[in-house]
Amino acid sequence: MSNGDITFHTRKWVRPEDLNANGTLFGGSLLRWIDEEAAIYAIVQLGNGLAVTKYMSEINFVSSAVQGDLIEMGLTATHFGRTSLTMRAEVRNMFTRESILTIEKIVFVNLGADGKPAPHGYDTITYDRDRVPTKHLEQFHPQD
Numbered sequence: 001m002s003n004g005d006i007t008f009h010t011r012k013w014v015r016p017e018d019l020n021a022n023g024t025l026f027g028g029s030l031l032r033w034i035d036e037e038a039a040i041y042a043i044v045q046l047g048n049g050l051a052v053t054k055y056m057s058e059i060n061f062v063s064s065a066v067q068g069d070l071i072e073m074g075l076t077a078t079h080f081g082r083t084s085l086t087m088r089a090e091v092r093n094m095f096t097r098e099s100i101l102t103i104e105k106i107v108f109v110n111l112g113a114d115g116k117p118a119p120h121g122y123d124t125i126t127y128d129r130d131r132v133p134t135k136h137l138e139q140f141h142p143q144d
């Protein structure tokens with residue numbers, strides 16, 4: 001589902017282990033989910049399993065969720081740099097339909113095998129799976 005340019009990919013079911021002392025969704029759980037979502041998005045866009053979180057801008061928690069709620073996370077690429085990809089994120093509560101948070105800038109950096117920033121060569125969003133790597137690191141797939 002889309003909201004403007006944002007495509008909402010992943011849904012989560014808020015469970016007891018995801019709550020804070022106030023009985024609402026723990027921000028740390030949400031950030032872990034968003035970071036993973038952004039990593040997957042970056043890998044699919046940049047065609048490289050070696051992409052790391054570099055920067056996250058201000059995170060504005062505007063509403064919350066309670067146990068049993070369903071939330072959905074969306075991302076879109078806003079800038080393709082030489083070695084980086086900048087994304088915008090939004091999370092919303094599927095039950096209340098309210099936005100839970102927005103993050104204007106999440107920057108991932110594309111790394112080479114030496115762990116240093118490497119040009120990724122892309123400047124547009126793909127909506128297909130054409131860039132998905134066919135394998136990860138050599139050490140995990142030595143027979144390939």
Ligand SMILES: CC(C)(COP(=O)(O)OP(=O)(O)OC[C@H]1O[C@@H](n2cnc3c(N)ncnc32)[C@H](O)[C@@H]1OP(=O)(O)O)[C@@H](O)C(=O)NCCC(=O)NCCS
Nearest residue numbers: 052053054055080081082083084085107109111115116117
């Ligand atoms: C990612 C890392 C290799 C980048 O190293 P670096 O010396 O900052 O690299 P560069 O200065 O060449 O910058 C690489 C890209 O990141 C961008 N960048 C660097 N700092 C940035 C910042 N604070 N905000 C936004 N973008 C930034 C640069 O503009 C550049 O993008 P471009 O090539 O598209 O123009 C290094 O910072 C690192 O290893 N960080 C830890 C990453 C990590 O482990 N993340 C997991 C969470 S702990």
